[in-house]
Amino acid sequence: MRWWHSLAAAGTLLAVLVLSAAGLRSPTEHHHGQTSSAEDGRRAAPPLRFASGGSFKVAILADLHYGEDAWTEWGPAQDAASDRVMAAVLDAEKPGRLLLFPSLSNSPFFHFVVYLGDLVTANNLPIPNASLYWDRAISPTRSRGIPWATVFGNHDDMPFEWPLEWFSPAGVPPVRCTSGEDQVGCSFRGTPRIDLMTTEIGKNRLSYSSTGPKDLRPGVSNYVLQVLSRTTHDDPALLMYFLDSGGGSYPEVISSAQVNWFQSQSHFLNPNGRIPELIFWHIPSTEYVKVAPKAKSQIRKPCVGSINKEDVAPQEAEWGMMNALAKRPSVKAIFVGHNHGLDWCCPYEKLWLCFARHTGYGGYGSWAKGARVIEITEKPFSIVSWIRVENGTTHSDVTLSS
Ligand SMILES: *[C@@H]1O[C@H](CO)[C@@H](O)[C@H](O)[C@H]1NC(C)=O
Ligand SMILES: *[C@@H]1O[C@H](CO)[C@@H](O)[C@H](O)[C@H]1NC(C)=O
Numbered sequence: 001m002r003w004w005h006s007l008a009a010a011g012t013l014l015a016v017l018v019l020s021a022a023g024l025r026s027p028t029e030h031h032h033g034q035t036s037s038a039e040d041g042r043r044a045a046p047p048l049r050f051a052s053g054g055s056f057k058v059a060i061l062a063d064l065h066y067g068e069d070a071w072t073e074w075g076p077a078q079d080a081a082s083d084r085v086m087a088a089v090l091d092a093e094k095p096g097r098l099l100l101f102p103s104l105s106n107s108p109f110f111h112f113v114v115y116l117g118d119l120v121t122a123n124n125l126p127i128p129n130a131s132l133y134w135d136r137a138i139s140p141t142r143s144r145g146i147p148w149a150t151v152f153g154n155h156d157d158m159p160f161e162w163p164l165e166w167f168s169p170a171g172v173p174p175v176r177c178t179s180g181e182d183q184v185g186c187s188f189r190g191t192p193r194i195d196l197m198t199t200e201i202g203k204n205r206l207s208y209s210s211t212g213p214k215d216l217r218p219g220v221s222n223y224v225l226q227v228l229s230r231t232t233h234d235d236p237a238l239l240m241y242f243l244d245s246g247g248g249s250y251p252e253v254i255s256s257a258q259v260n261w262f263q264s265q266s267h268f269l270n271p272n273g274r275i276p277e278l279i280f281w282h283i284p285s286t287e288y289v290k291v292a293p294k295a296k297s298q299i300r301k302p303c304v305g306s307i308n309k310e311d312v313a314p315q316e317a318e319w320g321m322m323n324a325l326a327k328r329p330s331v332k333a334i335f336v337g338h339n340h341g342l343d344w345c346c347p348y349e350k351l352w353l354c355f356a357r358h359t360g361y362g363g364y365g366s367w368a369k370g371a372r373v374i375e376i377t378e379k380p381f382s383i384v385s386w387i388r389v390e391n392g393t394t395h396s397d398v399t400l401s402s
Helices: 003-021 027-031 036-042 074-093 131-143 193-203 256-269 286-291 321-326
Strands: 055-061 112-116 148-151 223-228 236-242 277-280 331-336 345-348 351-355 370-377 382-389 394-401
Touching: 055 074, 074 131, 074 370, 074 382, 112 131, 112 331, 131 148, 131 193, 148 236, 223 256, 236 256, 256 321, 286 345, 286 351, 321 331, 331 370, 331 382, 331 394, 345 394, 351 394
Parallel strands: 055 112, 112 148, 236 277, 277 331, 331 351
Antiparallel strands: 055 370, 223 236, 345 351, 370 382, 382 394
């Protein structure tokens, strides 16, 4: 068969997949009365599914911090460098495959990207709308046809901070934010979580993000994604939970309302704990402090990682989420960002607490940039993870479940 015949066949297959997917959204959305606009924006997205080789591979892109110091030279330069890190990481693991047709490929490739918060440094954005930088952060994934999900970090909706040096001796700030002469639309308040998320969802067919239930506000990115089995027809074979760990416009916490939400979702979707579960949020919980290797010491087994340069900067309180997770043997690992100087995984109770890897050139820290990769295999079941750095090498392989 010539290549254009295969493509035509693939197109037909895709159309069929999309049609059959239309009624197949996660029950959680209807459960919690999502706004119809959020749902409509994603209706065309096919269900996530293990590849025919039996694997599902996730790249975690954490702490990109786009939009810092746009009025200097190094701000835009570091954003360009972050573009390159994401391109290097995604291309290294996925040499030119068409992800829109996963059923046609047997090879390992990226199936999904998780943006683990601090996509932008909103307290440093002299533009009216942080969505522009948010969109730039997701564009390397979108342009490769890879679906993704985002969660919020503490920097994503911080109000703009005026640098002191912008004030003249008279105490009047010369406006530096607009390109044009008129200063219409020049706002320094920052863009709220809900606006960033609804803009992303509305514009992107490959976005699997969700604003989450209204009763969890001000937290926004609280949602579950199911990955369907390749072998047992349409059974969920992996659940990925995303939670907003706060920060920015409200305290750095996971509320007990979020705990209740997690419990009702997990009992509804996975009553007997048969389906493995992974958890993603931005700010490490206080339990991370307990398992952390002493800062600046060597990382020793059973912990695995390569950077241990600072103390864990945890959430402000622990209101029951860790207890709820530790009680479920189906929960295999939690992934967080936030600490740029940490990239380890350590065991905790029956699960693993993992840091991602600082991906962006924005934000503090000059350690080599990269991404944590997770590969989940359906049969025989395993979850392995490693870190891929910008220069193409990988290290810190760890088995999180088998
Ligand atoms: C700014 O955000 C609003 C609300 O989310 C959106 O409708 C609008 O398109 C955005 N504008 C730009 C320039 O990104
Ligand atoms: C790649 O970067 C890592 C992390 O900085 C470093 O340890 C390794 O030596 C580098 N490898 C090559 C081939 O440049």
